Amino acid sequence: MRNVIILGAGLLMTLGAASARADEAADPTVTAHAERLAVGTCGTCHGVRGISQQPKYPRLAGQNPTYLAAQLRAFRGQQRGDPDAIGYMWGMSASLEDGTIDALAAYYAAQPAPTPSTNHDAAMVARGREIYEKGVESAGVPACSACHGPDAHGIADFPRLAGQHAQYVMKQLASFQNNMRNVAVMHGVAQALKVEEMRSVAAFLETLP
Ligand code: HEC
Ligand code: HEC
Structure with missing residues (x-):
């Protein structure tokens, strides 16, 4: 009985804190x-x-x-x-x-997502899709889709990549690789990516809606 009351009080406090945050955001x-x-x-x-x-x-x-x-x-x-x-x-x-x-x-x-680009070489885009969906097995690079989602729309902490500027994506991958943007999980992913692979996956992403 006592445990139930303590649990109930904890839940109420949690709910209270959550609604206070929601009110704040909607001010x-x-x-x-x-x-x-x-x-x-x-x-x-x-x-x-x-x-x-x-x-x-x-x-x-x-x-x-x-x-x-x-x-x-x-x-x-x-x-x-x-x-x-x-x-x-x-x-x-x-x-x-x-x-x-x-x-x-x-x-x-809440803003409408960017329109996909049609300006990339088809072979490069195809190579990029392969890396995105399957990774580069021989080099230990995991599939990007595992975290960023099958459509690259991301979820919560995993950013959306679809429709992003290829040049920006390319630069971020290089920064993860050399740790100037220091994030362990993406350093692990980008570590073994070759420049040509980064370019391809970045081109592919810019063509996604
Ligand atoms: C294990 C999960 C995981 C995998 C696999 C993964 N990512 Fe990420 N990625 C993340 C997380 C988490 C972040 C956010 C990093 C941060 O908080 O700054 C991120 C961020 C990024 C960003 C920066 C986005 C921005 O708007 O600045 C790019 C670009 C990116 N990932 C590309 C890729 C590519 C390309 C692959 C596949 C080769 C890949 N990721 C695989 C987890 C992952
Ligand atoms: C003078 C130009 C400039 C202005 C003004 C500016 N930004 Fe930025 N912002 C940048 C650049 C450049 C980057 C990319 C930095 C990098 O390469 O790591 C960036 C990155 C970001 C990112 C990271 C996006 C991602 O995908 O990881 C967010 C979020 C952001 N800006 C939000 C804002 C907000 C909100 C404001 C206004 C309060 C703002 N910016 C004003 C230039 C600007």
Whole structure:
């Protein structure tokens, strides 16, 4: 009996904390502030709806909100540290509050995903698909689809990759490989990838809806 009461109290506290967070994220003032920032500031580079035109700036539209929020916290905490992250995003994120970060993540996640590119060589795209779906067995590279999903739409901590700029994806794979973007799981994946394999998988991803 006593255990049931303690369990019940714990559950109520958990539910209470969860709904407090949800209320915070849905605060209309915070949402409006985040949208102004997204359109007026972030939009200069990422596009007002998160579909940037320049390949240096990642597309954020349709990205998983959990991933987006985690990246903004990683920039703010100065943990995501390749030169472009330092040069562009450390300053941008320095004064963002947690509620604003969550609202920005929700804003981008709700935008329509980018249109796929048709500008890549068919043979390269086919090679990229093979790597994405099967990995490179001889080199111990796992299938990307195992974590990023069969359609590359990702889930939670695993980012969406579909429709991302190939040049950006390529650069991230190189940064994971040399640990400038220091994430153990992706270092393990990218470690043995050859440049040509990175290019192919990046090209394939940009052609996905
Ligand atoms: C002056 C240009 C610029 C502005 C303004 C800017 N960013 Fe960025 N952002 C970048 C660049 C460049 C990168 C890629 C960094 C890298 O290569 O690691 C990036 C990366 C990101 C990422 C990581 C995306 C991913 O797929 O991992 C997020 C999220 C992000 N920016 C959100 C924002 C938000 C929110 C704002 C506004 C508060 C903003 N950015 C303003 C240039 C900019
Ligand atoms: C074991 C799970 C796992 C596998 C397999 C995996 N990834 Fe990832 N990947 C992740 C995680 C987790 C992240 C987020 C890293 C972070 O938090 O910064 C990520 C991030 C990325 C990013 C950065 C996205 C962005 O917007 O900046 C790219 C690009 C990427 N992965 C490509 C690939 C490719 C290509 C493969 C296959 C060769 C692959 N991944 C296989 C887990 C995985």
